[in-house]
Amino acid sequence: MKKIDRRFFLKAMGVTAATLAVGTSKTIASDPAQEVGDLPELKGILFDATKCKGCHGCEYDCAWEHGLTEPDVIDEDEHRKTDHTRRTVVNKYNTSKGKVFVKTQCMNCNDPACGTACLTEAMYKTKDGSVIWREDKCMGCRYCMVSCPFEMPKFEYHSTNPKIQKCDMCYHLQQQGEMPACAYNCPNEALYFGTRRELILEANKRIAENPDLYYPHIYGEHEAGGSSWMYISPVPFEELGFNTKIQNKSYPALTKGFISSIAPVDILLPATLLGIYEATKKPKSGTHEKEELS
Amino acid sequence: MNKAAPQPLYLDNRENNTFRFILNELKPKGKIFTPFNIISIPVIITGLIIMYIRFTQGIGSVTNLSQEVPWGLWIGFDVVTGVAFAGGAYVLVFMVYILNLEKYRPIVRVTVLNGFLAYLFYSAALLLDLGRPLNIINVIIGNNFGVSSVLFLVGWHFLLYMLALLLEFSPAIAEWLNARKAHKFLSGLTLAAVIFGITLSVLHQSGIGALFLMAKDKIHPLWYNSYMPLMFVVSSVFGGISMVILEGSISSKVFEYQLDKDHHKQHDSILHGLSKICAVGMFVYFFMQILVFVHQQNMPYLFSPMGYWFMLELLGFVLLPMLMFFQSYRTHNIGMIKVASVLTLLGIVLNRMNISIIAFQYDAAMRYVPTWQEFIVTFTIIFIEIWVLRWIITRMPVLRKSPDWAKSNH
Ligand code: SF4
Ligand code: SF4
Ligand code: SF4
Numbered sequence A: 001m002k003k004i005d006r007r008f009f010l011k012a013m014g015v016t017a018a019t020l021a022v023g024t025s026k027t028i029a030s031d032p033a034q035e036v037g038d039l040p041e042l043k044g045i046l047f048d049a050t051k052c053k054g055c056h057g058c059e060y061d062c063a064w065e066h067g068l069t070e071p072d073v074i075d076e077d078e079h080r081k082t083d084h085t086r087r088t089v090v091n092k093y094n095t096s097k098g099k100v101f102v103k104t105q106c107m108n109c110n111d112p113a114c115g116t117a118c119l120t121e122a123m124y125k126t127k128d129g130s131v132i133w134r135e136d137k138c139m140g141c142r143y144c145m146v147s148c149p150f151e152m153p154k155f156e157y158h159s160t161n162p163k164i165q166k167c168d169m170c171y172h173l174q175q176q177g178e179m180p181a182c183a184y185n186c187p188n189e190a191l192y193f194g195t196r197r198e199l200i201l202e203a204n205k206r207i208a209e210n211p212d213l214y215y216p217h218i219y220g221e222h223e224a225g226g227s228s229w230m231y232i233s234p235v236p237f238e239e240l241g242f243n244t245k246i247q248n249k250s251y252p253a254l255t256k257g258f259i260s261s262i263a264p265v266d267i268l269l270p271a272t273l274l275g276i277y278e279a280t281k282k283p284k285s286g287t288h289e290k291e292e293l294s
Numbered sequence B: 001m002n003k004a005a006p007q008p009l010y011l012d013n014r015e016n017n018t019f020r021f022i023l024n025e026l027k028p029k030g031k032i033f034t035p036f037n038i039i040s041i042p043v044i045i046t047g048l049i050i051m052y053i054r055f056t057q058g059i060g061s062v063t064n065l066s067q068e069v070p071w072g073l074w075i076g077f078d079v080v081t082g083v084a085f086a087g088g089a090y091v092l093v094f095m096v097y098i099l100n101l102e103k104y105r106p107i108v109r110v111t112v113l114n115g116f117l118a119y120l121f122y123s124a125a126l127l128l129d130l131g132r133p134l135n136i137i138n139v140i141i142g143n144n145f146g147v148s149s150v151l152f153l154v155g156w157h158f159l160l161y162m163l164a165l166l167l168e169f170s171p172a173i174a175e176w177l178n179a180r181k182a183h184k185f186l187s188g189l190t191l192a193a194v195i196f197g198i199t200l201s202v203l204h205q206s207g208i209g210a211l212f213l214m215a216k217d218k219i220h221p222l223w224y225n226s227y228m229p230l231m232f233v234v235s236s237v238f239g240g241i242s243m244v245i246l247e248g249s250i251s252s253k254v255f256e257y258q259l260d261k262d263h264h265k266q267h268d269s270i271l272h273g274l275s276k277i278c279a280v281g282m283f284v285y286f287f288m289q290i291l292v293f294v295h296q297q298n299m300p301y302l303f304s305p306m307g308y309w310f311m312l313e314l315l316g317f318v319l320l321p322m323l324m325f326f327q328s329y330r331t332h333n334i335g336m337i338k339v340a341s342v343l344t345l346l347g348i349v350l351n352r353m354n355i356s357i358i359a360f361q362y363d364a365a366m367r368y369v370p371t372w373q374e375f376i377v378t379f380t381i382i383f384i385e386i387w388v389l390r391w392i393i394t395r396m397p398v399l400r401k402s403p404d405w406a407k408s409n410h
Helices: A002-025 A032-037 A057-065 A113-117 A143-147 A171-175 A181-185 A196-209 A253-280 B007-026 B035-057 B073-085 B088-098 B102-129 B133-140 B150-176 B180-210 B228-254 B263-295 B305-331 B334-358 B372-393
Strands: A043-048 A089-095 A098-104 A123-125 A131-133 A191-195 A229-232
Touching: A043 A196, A057 A089, A057 A181, A113 A123, A113 A143, A181 A191, A191 A196, A196 A229, A253 B088, A253 B150, A253 B180, B035 B372, B073 B102, B073 B180, B073 B228, B073 B334, B073 B372, B088 B102, B088 B150, B088 B180, B088 B228, B102 B150, B102 B228, B102 B263, B102 B372, B133 B150, B150 B180, B180 B228, B228 B263, B228 B334, B263 B305, B263 B334, B305 B334
Parallel strands: A043 A229
Antiparallel strands: A043 A191, A089 A098, A123 A131
């Protein structure tokens, strides 16, 4: 009897282990959320680097709109990053086609790593496309910062009630039917606001009509599973300081395998343990007797 | 057990006494000016002041955390490393309660207690690190369930596991309070607590590895791989056991008066058995690392500073102690087991710190180096934990034998 028990439970344990192993390695799983993210209704903004003149106007607009400090005198040669005081920066790059300006901010990914990371759903992808941060939910664990491949959530380290700062495509303005502040105010039409579908069509049109002017790639169409912010540029994006390591698969897909293996382990492992316990249990009477089974 | 005792009356009478008894137990026992106290008291006071500053002026006022490196020593060491160190509790209860290996029963209580206190204090470290700690309530009351978040799952498994550990330890508390009825009830829950505790452990140990899965582009490829969750579980087995070996050796010296005579012989035989588990666990782990290394074609990274650092971790602090464990198992060399366990623990520190801090954002312009305040707070947490541990061991039947009346309930 006991032998059969043991064999059975070893098998059960094997199944559990296999579930765990398969679960953790199966990271290239197909990703349904990505399809949801691709819904054409999602809003986005297309940045056209051939049009941006580097006036930094959007930096001021963004600061005013979100009650942040106005940018200081801007050193053109410094490659600045966004931080807790500025949600967006425009930097100059000297490229093979001369100087090119690039605006940086959170990409508002279709399937955002920050949103999947967040355990309180403070980081949240809305149906309009904005990835918003909700003050009343965030517990300041900064796991979103660890996970975001673009390093965009920024934390107020010197506050006793710190906020996360990042671009949310001016969600509050969009709620009132208005355009994001930077896109509305850009004097050079470098920022084009619309649905993702419109933006991709428009970007492809511009590239097709002016093949000499544009490098044939829309950054953000597929990177990190696609994002609401997208870019077209005259030069390859490596020259503009874009992170070249970004994968096309969405980042949350990397943890899907693990997450889906949790439930089976939670169920199978206790059963297995109970089985092993029963199989190795000594006869109740006389704990000091030797186990008489093989 | 004799059932004739008039139970309700008996309990009523005790209520008063229990209260006085606890008051009495709260008073310090033993000498005040031991070397440990002389070192730990100033550290703890400084640490508490730093914590006060942290809550009044923000995390940035006492740490070197930055926008690029959002998790530092408090998470990387206290939580990520500490949880691996506390892994001994689930491995030992598995051996004693599930596999019925009676040999290890004498050390199971102290290990469970260590595990419980470790988790309690690491959660405190975690709270210190949260920018908006009050909102943690959202996760607990279910205001918002980020069920796709690894951290959410780790948090819940962590919390429930603390409960399981408390239940596993609770018979000792009942013995201390001489609460016989409660003891019987709590002992009856042990098996259930053990089974769920092991399950919860496997999942949160692996979950801590899974936390870093999305940081794919930030962690050096020698350390990042999609098998991190599995590696974290395996390394928590031998890391936890090494901690048991080390702690056991220290506490059997410090608390010698609590132990009976045949303890020493018994203890050596326990260490001997544990060294075998470590050796096998490390062999599996080493093999997995090699497989991943080959599979990911990591060779080009090997001859660089990060590569040498990786080799130091894997050869010096995994392969070497593994061989020492094998060797000492064959030759019954108890001293070598202790050295190997220290090396193993250093290897775990290296591995966890590499993944969470050193190889994280390895190409960032500004490297993160913890401030002295971060170190002091870390030590403060460890010291307070040791104080509590000592308080409990000198009072409850943790190392010493349970009272006779409690035996039949096991
Ligand atoms: S860029 Fe980062 S912060 Fe912004 S939505 Fe994507 S993952 Fe979130
Ligand atoms: S810091 Fe806030 S927004 Fe970011 S993951 Fe933690 S709880 Fe979510
Ligand atoms: S969309 Fe709004 S938040 Fe984002 S960069 Fe523009 S102004 Fe700032």
